[in-house]
Amino acid sequence: MRMSATLIAAASALALAAPLHAKTIEVAAGDGAQGRLQEALILAEPGDTVQLGAGRFVLTDGLSLDVNGVTVRGAGMDASVLDFTGQKGAGEGLLVTSDDVTLRDFAVENTKGDGIKSKGADNVVYYRIRVTWTGGPKETNGAYGIYPVSSTGVLVDGCKVSGASDAGIYVGQSKAITVRYNYVEQSVAGIEIENSRDALVTGNLVTRNTGGILVFDLPNLPVMGGGNTRISGNLVVGNDTPNFAPKGNIVAGVPRGTGIMVMANDGVWIRANHLANNPTGHVLVVSYPKPFTDKTYNPLPRNIVVEENAYVGGGDEPQLPGAAPLLAALGGRLPPVVWDGIGPQMPFVTNGKAFLSLGIPGPDVGMAEAKPGLVKDDKARTLPTPTAPFGAPAALDSRARP
């Protein structure tokens, strides 16, 4: 048994190692970039690097990569720019549908739809990628900046996103995820983890978004049951951009000035973050508010732990139903943690201070019947603990930080 395990490990190591014939395909900016770059992405073989030169690649259509183990590398997130301002078709700038792909050191600008999407692409690394809509926050901007979905093993590291009309960095229906050291601004949601498990969101700066970091679980999707996610050591500061999402969008319901928001999910640890000047509130814990018929879906947040965060200002301009009298009663500022009050289990808030329950009796009940009040979590409850491992597999690190 031991022998075969070793053999399997050796075989796996061989399979993962770059093939001996791995080559670098250089693609320069300039005339005919669309065809030259797309052809390179098609003809690349596992282990190859598609190296983008410095300069502006003027593109008219979406690009796509469907070869395992390819690295697409630019000369820096400000040096190699894929410019989609004149894009005519496709739902995103770059689509990745293969495994073990590394995207690093280039920028994507002004895509009509999403910036970069990777779907069913396991062990994907986004490193020092910039996705920008250069006209600032606008409803006509594309939805997601960096958009890995339906994947196992996701690392988004050192990236910068600005202007997404949905989420700057959105990870959906995936597991084993790390989102770290990114800078997301002027998007409706800074970072969103949706219908996903085992995510680590750490060391990010999210500012001037409508909402900073969202952890959502939604019904009627092939992957549900999100949770076991840790949000720690992030700077969630001054998220005050008015919500500019199209109305039909789930994030259109995110109040302007939300720091961290958890909707549904089982097991979210919000720990050691610095939250400052988020005008609605620093931490919101809510259930899914819309009617649904999906019997396999749990709309309630369970095992939500909020501990050892630093709070500065905020809560002074809440876009919450029935906020005006609350604000008056509480001296002009809501407490840092707000729970909608729905469900049998309140969040675990361990700072010894009271949090606000909106006291909504249940879903489909208006604020008219709500009984808001301060709640102090002074019960001696055993805190739930996360299940290891969190985050992306360690093997992805070497592709991000050589």
Next chain:
Amino acid sequence: MRLLAAALLVLGTALAAAPAPVPVNDAVVTGGGYPQTLGELGFFTDPGARQPAAGVVPYRLQTPLWTDGAEKDRFVYVPAGQQARAQGDGLIDLPVGSALIKHFAFGGKLIETRVLLHRKDGWLALPYVWNAAQNEARLALAGKRIDLVTPTGQAISYGVPNKNQCKDCHSLDNVTMPIGPKAYNLSAAWLTAFAKSGKLDRVPVVDRRIPLWEQRAKVPVADAARGYLDANCAHCHNPKGAASNSGLYLGWQVTDRIALGVMKRPVAAGRGAGPHEFDVVPGQPDHSILLYRFASTEGGVAMPELGRETRDPAGEAVVRAWIAGMR
């Protein structure tokens, strides 16, 4: 010597008078690499690709994919001595060595020909673009933009998909697959003839067949609309397709109303949702994201994402009527 020469002459004359059928180049179909021209595959006997070679059989779909009003000709090829297998009313299982060929033309002029080749390691999708002289179609691995005028007189930049974009639609669980030749979207007459010719193992039983698109005004609107959605959307919008994460599944056989979009909220539609909250609101086509995206030509909003620069009024009308009549 003279006799032999005379015999050869006679033989040569006979061959010229009744040429043996020109075979498809099976070695190129199943070989490695990417054939640089359509001609190398030998699916047609003439440079203009109008005369199918032996074994290349034309077919049509009951309701087809709409591509900016392009006129389409479809062909299926099954190698000599082999047979496709019926799989219930679903996709016909074509053996290795088979191919599907589809011409796209505007005003009778060929623009591109897309082929799907069934090789040992799976299906390969390749696009070929026609030259002005209409006597050669060359591989366009990276796709191409071509300025042309549609049948309704609109000048567009027509998008020939690149090899990967072919797969975007032609994929199930990330494996390249044919889309069109499902028994439920083929006529009983064609299936019968194909089986009779020996190229199909049996005539598949089809309980519910997608109606002929030309008959759409005479059949229940739900059937016409669902047929159209199957042909135009379901290749991505199915549980194994490129849009699997949307939870919106538009295949002909889907019965779950939420999966069909009825009062279903969008997930990752982004601004594609526009001002609307649900994919399909019964009785209210103008409040349904489905129709909103159909009626848009804007990147990031328009659906399908690929292969449509203009609106399809006939398709919109059928989907609109379906939603309007829905309770």
